[in-house]
Amino acid sequence: MPWYLHLALRQLFPTGRRFPFFTLISTLGVALGVALLxxxxxxxxxxxxxxxxxxxDTEGEVQIVARSPIPDYRALMRKIDSVPGVEAATPYARDAVMLKFGDKAAFPMLRGLDLDSVSRVTQLGEYVRVGSLDDLDDDSIILSAQLAVSIGARVGDTVEVYxxxxxxxxxADSVFLPREVRVVGILEIGHQQLDSSTAYGTIRLAQDLYGLGSTVHGLDVRIKPGMNEDDVVARINAVLxxxxxxxxxxxxxxxxxWVLNLERNMIFFLLLFxxxxxxxxxxxxxxxxxVRKTREIGLLGALGGKPVHVAACFCAQGLFIGVLGSVAGLALGLTALAFRNNVVLWITRVTQHPEVLRRYYQFSELPSHTSGATVALIVALTIVISTLAGLLPAWKAASLKPVEALRSE
Amino acid sequence: MSEPVLSARALRKSYPSGDGRLEVLRGVDLDIAAGESVSIRGESGSGKSTLLNLLAGLDSPDTGSVSWAGSTDTGAGRRAAFLGMVFQSFYLVPELDALANVLLARRILGRLDPAARTRARDLLARVGLAERAHHLPAHLSGGERQRVALARALMNSPRLILADEPTGNLDEQTGGGVIELLLSLCVSADAALVLVTHNAAHAARTRRSLLLTSGTLGAGRA
Incomplete structure (x- = not known):
C-alpha cells in the first residue's frame, strides 16, 4: 500500500485506539446522511x-386502447395472442357508474371482466378477500373494500347500479330503472384510491350498462416473463x-x-444536502x-514525500470516511427499512391516528423497495463528495513548504 | 580524493528584514567525503539550520549550488534514498508505533518488503528499542524517541545523515548517549554525517569541526 494511504488510515485509526473522536463524528455525519437517503x-x-x-397485477403490462369501442374483439385477441412475447390478452369495458345501497351512494368505476381469460392476464383473484372471482355472474359484482365500507354493503347484499x-x-324522457346486482365478493388491492373507487363485474354486465353491444373498451395484455415490454408493445402495434x-x-x-419520479428526484436532491x-x-x-500536523507534514517532505502524495494522504482520509460512512449508513438505513412498519405502527398508535396512513398515503403498510442502482448511486455520490471534502485540506497540506512547516510552533 | 558525498559551493541566503534583507549565509563552501563526520557549530541565529536546510534540499539558496554525489538533483524523489535527517524535536508521527515510524522512511521510498521489516527491527535493536517496537511515541521517553528517529534516518541506508541539534531536547547524559549512537551507526553504515550542534563536546567527537560565523564557515576548535 502506498505510504500516503497507509498514513491516512493510521491517522484515522491510530495504533492502539479503536475509533478516535474525529473519525467517529465525521463518519457518523456521513452515515446519517446515507441512512436517511x-x-x-x-x-x-x-x-x-x-x-x-x-x-x-390488475391490468397487465400492456393496455390496448381505442378511440371508439372495439368491435370483434375476439379476432383482435387472436391476433394479439399470436404476437411473439405475448402470454395472453383479456377484454374489458370500463366506465363510471353510480352505486346505491340504502340511502348511501358512491360513484366508482365499474370494470367488466371476461371471466374466461382475465385470470391469464391479471392477478385480481389474489386480491379478493371475501368470496371469489368465480362467484361472479351477470347479476353480481365484487366491490373494493373501502367502497363497500363507504356504502355499508356486505357480501349477499343487493345494490343498485345506475x-x-x-x-x-x-x-328522451324515458323511464330508467337501475340494475340490481348482488355483492358476491370484497376485493382489497392495498391502494386507497383503487380500494375506494372500483367495482368489478362481468363483461356482459358492463356491456349492458354502457350500451356497448358486443364491443369492448379495450384489452389488457400480459407478456411472457423476461420479455422487454417496449419490444412487445412495438410488435403488437405492428399488427393493430x-x-x-x-x-x-x-x-x-x-x-x-413522471410526477412520482419528479418527487423522488427532488427528495433525493434535497436529502443529498x-x-x-x-x-x-x-x-x-x-x-x-x-494545522495540528504542520510539523509532521514538514517531516514527510524532509523524508522525501512529494507534495502530491501529501495531498493524497488528506484526500484519502475524506475517501475513507466516505466509504466507512456509506457502509455504516447503508447498514443503518437497511435495518431501519426492515423495521419500518414496526416504527410506523408505534407512531400511529402514539398519535392515535392509524387510519391516516391508509387514507392519505394510499397504502395499508409502508412499502419499501431498494434498487441496487439507487444504492450504488447514493454510495458513489457520497464517496465522491467525501473525497472532494478532503481537497481543500489536501491543497493546504501540499502547499506547505517543508522547511517552514518544520519551523512552525 | 574521491567525489564528495556532499558539496556546497558559494551558498548565499538572505531573508527579508524590515526594509532590507538579512544576509544569513555569505558564500559557504563545503565538501563532505564519504563516511566523514563533520560538526557545525555557531551561535543561535548564525544560520546553522538554514545551512542544513539548504544542504538537505529543503530550501533553495539565493545563489550557489548544492550537489549530492556530484548531482545537483536534490529533489524529494532522490532525498528519500540519499539522505537521512535527525531533528531536535524528533518529529515522530504520533499515530504510528516505533516500528512503523522507522518503516515510514522505506514506505516513502516505495520499497516495503519483508527484508525492510527485518531491517527496521534490526535497527530498533541496535538503538536498544527492540522491546519497544510497538510502543507509540507518546509512551517513549525523549531519549527513546530520538533513538527511534536515528533508526528512521538510517532505514534507507543513506549516504548522508544531516542532524540538526539532535540532543537539544535531551539531558546531558542522554544526549551524550544519542551522539555516541549516532556516530557509531554512521560509521557502521559508512554514511557521512553533518552534525549541527551547540555542544562543543559533541562536536569534538566528529572527524572535522567547523564554525559558522558571520555567514561563512571556518575551521572550529574542539
Missing part, C-alpha cells in the same frame, strides 16, 4: 414498486389497425409516473488536522 429512497421506491405491481345511459334516457394502439403500463400511466453538510464537517476537521 437509503430510507427515504427505499420508501419512495416502495411506493413506485407497489404501484407498478398493482397496475400490472349507468351513464341514464343521461340519454332522461334526455391505426385507430387502436398498444401502450405499455409506463406509457398508460406516464403522467402519474445532508451528505454535503456532513462533508463540510469533514473538511473542517481535516483543516484542523492540517
Amino acid at each position: 437509503i430510507i427515504v429512497m427505499g420508501v419512495m421506491g416502495g411506493f413506485a414498486y407497489e404501484i407498478r405491481h398493482m397496475i400490472v 349507468s351513464p345511459l341514464i343521461i340519454n334516457k332522461l334526455a 389497425p391505426d385507430d387502436i394502439r398498444a401502450l405499455s403500463w409506463q406509457d398508460s400511466f406516464s403522467e402519474f409516473l 445532508i451528505v454535503i453538510v456532513a462533508a463540510f464537517s469533514v473538511t473542517s476537521s481535516l483543516l484542523i488536522s492540517v
